[in-house]
Amino acid sequence: MRCLFCKKESTTSKSVEHIIPESLGNLSHILPKGVVCDNCNNYFARKVEKPFLELPAMTILRFNQMVPNKRGSTPPVSGFLMPSKCPVVLQNHLKASTISVEVPDEVFESLRNSNKMSVILPTEAPLPESPIVSRFLSKVAIEAMALKLVDHPKGLEYIVDEKQLDPIRNHARYGQNIEWPYHSRRIYDANKGWRNKTGKNIQVVHEFDIFKTEDGEYYFVICIFGLEFSINYSGPEIEGYIKWLKNHNDTSPLYSRKNPKGNYHSEITSHEYL
Numbered sequence: 083m084r085c086l087f088c089k090k091e092s093t094t095s096k097s098v099e100h101i102i103p104e105s106l107g108n109l110s111h112i113l114p115k116g117v118v119c120d121n122c123n124n125y126f127a128r129k130v131e132k133p134f135l136e137l138p139a140m141t142i143l144r145f146n147q148m149v150p151n152k153r154g155s156t157p158p159v160s161g162f163l164m165p166s167k168c169p170v171v172l173q174n175h176l177k178a179s180t181i182s183v184e185v186p187d188e189v190f191e192s193l194r195n196s197n198k199m200s201v202i203l204p205t206e207a208p209l210p211e212s213p214i215v216s217r218f219l220s221k222v223a224i225e226a227m228a229l230k231l232v233d234h235p236k237g238l239e240y241i242v243d244e245k246q247l248d249p250i251r252n253h254a255r256y257g258q259n260i261e262w263p264y265h266s267r268r269i270y271d272a273n274k275g276w277r278n279k280t281g282k283n284i285q286v287v288h289e290f291d292i293f294k295t296e297d298g299e300y301y302f303v304i305c306i307f308g309l310e311f312s313i314n315y316s317g318p319e320i321e322g323y324i325k326w327l328k329n330h331n332d333t334s335p336l337y338s339r340k341n342p343k344g345n346y347h348s349e350i351t352s353h354e355y356l
């Protein structure tokens with residue numbers, strides 16, 4: 083067995099690989115031991131996933147959607163106390179169903195005399211055009227392809243040996259090609275409720291797919307709480323996706339039914355810890 087990223091022998095590796103971090107609510111999309119070697123697994127956790135999860139856009143999302151990390155907590159976020167506009171830190175205590183507000187000492191005194199105050203919470207933060215996001219998406223894109231092919235004989239071998247995947251693989255693992263543009267937009271509200279096949283009310287935590295444009299380009303598309311990201315497997319260009327959207331009334335490929343072979347597949351995970 084060889085690792086998807088460094089291509090080194092990985093038969094003795096001990097870690098399974100979460101395609102999307104557990105701290106983003108992924109409990110189901112996991113690659114078996116050795117598909118990604120322990121070295122690459124550790125590297126991604128520290129240098130790619132952690133910085134991505136710490137982006138304000140992601141900490142606010144995890145806080146607001148109450149997505150716990152492995153230790154069962156969400157990250158703290160910054161808010162404002164009104165009317166003083168004093169910055170405060172908010173912490174969500176999931177098990178106790180409470181939110182605490184950390185107020186600086188000097189402000190605390192003045193609060194004793196006020197009979198009304200409110201806390202302003204951020205609802206969303208912009209995503210930076212930076213390698214933090216594109217390297218994260220590249221890593222997830224390669225692993226999503228592996229998930230599709232993991233049960234096919236020679237499927238993983240194909241991904242490891244496919245030279246056309248080397249640029250995106252090396253962008254994820256080694257940061258090569260410093261700029262790799264991606265496309266992002268909100269396609270539905272983060273709080274949107276859905277009903278699954280068994281009639282249960284759910285929220286979609288994430289869904290993803292690989293799709294091919296009419297021009298023959300392959301894209302990876304993932305939606306996390308309604309925030310859609312797309313990245314091109316074949317090179318640091320996104321124009322083909324923008325063109326595809328224009329020709330398909332801006333419908334997400336995750337929801338398009340125009341694919342002639344009908345092989346789009348959305349993975350939906352119910353947000354069961356809510």
Ligand SMILES: [Zn+2]
Pocket residue numbers: 085086087088089090118119120121122123
């Ligand atoms: Zn490796």
